[in-house]
Amino acid sequence: MSARLARLRIGALYAGGFLGPFGGGVVSSMLPEMGADLGVSTGSAASTLSAYLFPFALAMLVSGTLGARWGRVRTVRLAYLLYVVSSLLCAVAPTLDLLLGARALQGIGNSFTTPLLLASLAAVTPRERLGRVLGTFGALQAAGQTSAPLVGGLAAEFDWRYAFVVLAVVAAILGLVGLPAATSPSTPGGRPERLRDALTVPVLRVAVVALLGWGALGGLNFLVAFRAEDTFGLSSTQRGLLLTVFGVAGILVARRVGGLIDRIGPRRAIVGAAPVGAVLIALAGTMPSLVVVGLVWAAAGVASQFILVGVNAAVLGSSGANRGGAVSVVQSFRFSGAAFAPLALTPLYGVHPTLAFVIPAVLLAVVAPLVMTGRKT
Secondary structure, X not given: OOHHHHHHHHHXXXXXXXXXXXXXXXXXXXXHHHHHHHOOOHHHHOHHHHHHHHHHHHHHHHHHHHHHHHOHHHHHHHHHHHHHHHHHHHHHOOOHHHHHHHHHHHHHXXXXXXXXXXXXXXXXXXXXXXXXXXXXXXXXXXXXXXXXXHHHHHHHOOOOHHHHHHHHHHHHHHHHHOOOOOOOOOOHHHOOOOHHHHOOHHHHHHHHHHHHHHHOOHHHHHHHHHHHHHHHOOOHHHHHHHHXXXXXXXXXXXXXXXXXXXXXXXXXXXXXXXXXXXHHHHXXXXXXXXXXXXXXXXXXXXXXXXXXXXHHHHHHOOOOOOHHHHHHHHHHHHHHHHHHHHHHHHHHHXXXXXXXXXXXXXXXXXXXXXXXXXXXX
């Protein structure tokens, strides 16, 4: 394989990291246009977010293990093919029900790319550089999440369906490029990967931290938006700009965060970042100054990178069996946290807005360090 092709395939790994959160969040800014076109309310159109996220998180519990059994290269190509087909179905869906079904297929396709791309990166990266590489991957994921609403909004100015055509084209290109050659997992004795090897106590500890870290940080974007409107009277555009600072800060620091994690280790990074992130969450929910809220929310984006890069490095840097399956479980818990946060905290916000911020902050500050304490990484 030529050096140019090898570099292209490494680049495709990072591009796949961008595509996942981008495809999930691209609909968030074009829900009114989608609803009007399909003859449903904006609230009903918003179900396209959950239709993607829940199958995505659920399938990811087993996608890493199955992908390792079937072969990472073949599985990722097939997953991109499913993503292409489902994106085109989204583009032509005449009803909301068909669009929801196509979005679910998109989520399932993405569930077989994200963990296998991470495992493939780990397979071609020396352990002493793993944090920095995972930080770059995290930056691309943050970029995908941050840019998705903007690109979706621009597409909706013409036709919201164009956004899904673009997703299909990008996924097709990535599927054709494929993965680096040295990404095949090795298992003791040549036995197939087993889910039980991924569902170990150390992996589940890291998974709980991922759930709290994303559910209580990035998953609280909606609460910050609620408060921005209720307390500061921000318009939709102004709220969007406020929320963007979280992702932009994460993009700017993710690679440096990864380098620091290479030096101090994932466990120390997570144990240190969790209480800091918790304080920032509480401040975002209580400070009376909009400027302060914007600054602490940007800082929360930095704290989130310490936790998210840390949990990936903790799993992929270990010597345990079925690392692809393990990172798949961790990512499943991570996105489950984002999926359940609105369900759990929106009613609480209606009753007591401050508690909706303080409770997840306390959980993150107390549970995450406690769970990681004593785990050697």
